[in-house]
Amino acid sequence: MTSTQEIFQEPEKKIGEVVLEVKDLRTYLYTKWGITKAVDGLNFHVREGETLGIVGESGCGKSMTALSLLRLAPKPAARTVSGQIILDGEDILERPESDMRFIRGQKISMILQDPMTSLNPVYTVGNQMVEALGLYYKDEGSKDIKGRAVDILRRMGVAAPERRVLDYPHQMSGGMKQRVVGAMAISGTPRVLICDEPTTALDVTIQAQYLRLLKQVQADTGVAIIFITHDMGVIAKMCDRVMVMYAGKIVETGDVRPLFKNPSHPYTKALMASVPSMDESHVEKLYSIEGQPPALFDLPVGCRFANRCEFADEKCVAEYPPTFADEDGHTADCWRLEGQWKRVAEATA
Numbered sequence: 001m002t003s004t005q006e007i008f009q010e011p012e013k014k015i016g017e018v019v020l021e022v023k024d025l026r027t028y029l030y031t032k033w034g035i036t037k038a039v040d041g042l043n044f045h046v047r048e049g050e051t052l053g054i055v056g057e058s059g060c061g062k063s064m065t066a067l068s069l070l071r072l073a074p075k076p077a078a079r080t081v082s083g084q085i086i087l088d089g090e091d092i093l094e095r096p097e098s099d100m101r102f103i104r105g106q107k108i109s110m111i112l113q114d115p116m117t118s119l120n121p122v123y124t125v126g127n128q129m130v131e132a133l134g135l136y137y138k139d140e141g142s143k144d145i146k147g148r149a150v151d152i153l154r155r156m157g158v159a160a161p162e163r164r165v166l167d168y169p170h171q172m173s174g175g176m177k178q179r180v181v182g183a184m185a186i187s188g189t190p191r192v193l194i195c196d197e198p199t200t201a202l203d204v205t206i207q208a209q210y211l212r213l214l215k216q217v218q219a220d221t222g223v224a225i226i227f228i229t230h231d232m233g234v235i236a237k238m239c240d241r242v243m244v245m246y247a248g249k250i251v252e253t254g255d256v257r258p259l260f261k262n263p264s265h266p267y268t269k270a271l272m273a274s275v276p277s278m279d280e281s282h283v284e285k286l287y288s289i290e291g292q293p294p295a296l297f298d299l300p301v302g303c304r305f306a307n308r309c310e311f312a313d314e315k316c317v318a319e320y321p322p323t324f325a326d327e328d329g330h331t332a333d334c335w336r337l338e339g340q341w342k343r344v345a346e347a348t349a
């Protein structure tokens with residue numbers, strides 16, 4: 001079992017095979033204003049033991065992407081209209097809805113921002129975990145399942161878990177509740193764990209502890225993590241690779257270090273400039289990106305960032321850029337890279 005001492009050391013990284021591959025995923029919301037293209041042609045993959053970040057401003061489609069991967073986008077408004085979600089070699093969009101009960105939790109699982117959307121206030125934490133675990137360990141007796149619940153809580157850094165299982169959610173702090181939600185999310189030993197802004201509601205010290213715990217769980221289990229945040233600082237701490245999302249599309253991808261060193265889409269540069277610096281002299285000058293992203297039900301034909309981009313010209317306004325890549329697989333959708341990087345995919349806007 002993991003002691004507190006061990007948690008504070010950076011665990012060793014082992015990145016393996018691709019576990020999840022997403023191709024041309026599109027989830028549209030059919031509203032009275034029109035068709036909101038919240039997820040508009042995403043292509044990406046994640047490997048065993050790898051943490052892939054998704055970063056972007058509020059409303060760009062991050063949560064809708066996460067929900068689409070679990071086939072939980074809100075019905076009837078939302079519909080995944082195209083694409084493939086290949087998990088362990090199988091497209092889960094082809095599976096009947098009844099199979100999703102087992103795929104969710106055991107193959108792919110999610111931790112949400114607000115723990116109370118995942119916890120039931122009228123049951124003890126232990127009862128909720130035993131019920132969830134009972135789905136996966138049908139042949140085990142209730143005593144064994146309770147033992148598993150206690151072990152998983154301990155793994156998520158819950159002290160005295162044999163006593164905490166008797167608590168109701170309201171008897172726990174925010175950080176503790178989020179650990180319980182994390183424990184429930186990993187209890188089915190999923191291959192992919194999606195964390196949608198899991199630390200946004202926590203204070204800074206608790207946030208850092210939580211991120212370390214997730215890394216330790218990943219080192220112990222090899223789970224692939226998709227980590228969603230609006231905070232570039234959290235991406236730097238947590239992720240191996242990152243995708244920058246803007247208005248329903250991925251505009252830049254790359255390994256974290258080279259991407260931070262050389263952000264290549266003007267939107268990524270702007271996002272990075274809006275991270276507060278540790279240097280006190282910069283705190284006052286926190287940069288925010290001028291203007292608004294386009295409405296997802298009324299998208300321009302050209303680059304979606306063009307109206308806020310200091311470099312935009314007529315071509316950017318007229319035509320969505322293709323994807324360009326450098327030799328290390330760093331990609332960006334920006335016309336300014338034409339001639340510098342290789343064109344790897346045509347525009348799909």
Ligand SMILES: Nc1ncnc2c1ncn2[C@@H]1O[C@H](COP(=O)(O)OP(=O)(O)O)[C@@H](O)[C@H]1O
Nearest residue numbers: 029038057058059060061062063064074077296
């Ligand atoms: N239930 C819903 N009905 C209609 N539109 C929605 C619904 N949920 C989200 N949206 C819209 O979908 C877009 C993407 O939202 P979301 O994925 O939640 O963004 P993010 O997580 O990046 O903040 C937004 O424009 C939002 O207004």
Ligand SMILES: [Mg+2]
Nearest residue numbers: 062063064196
């Ligand atoms: Mg969200």
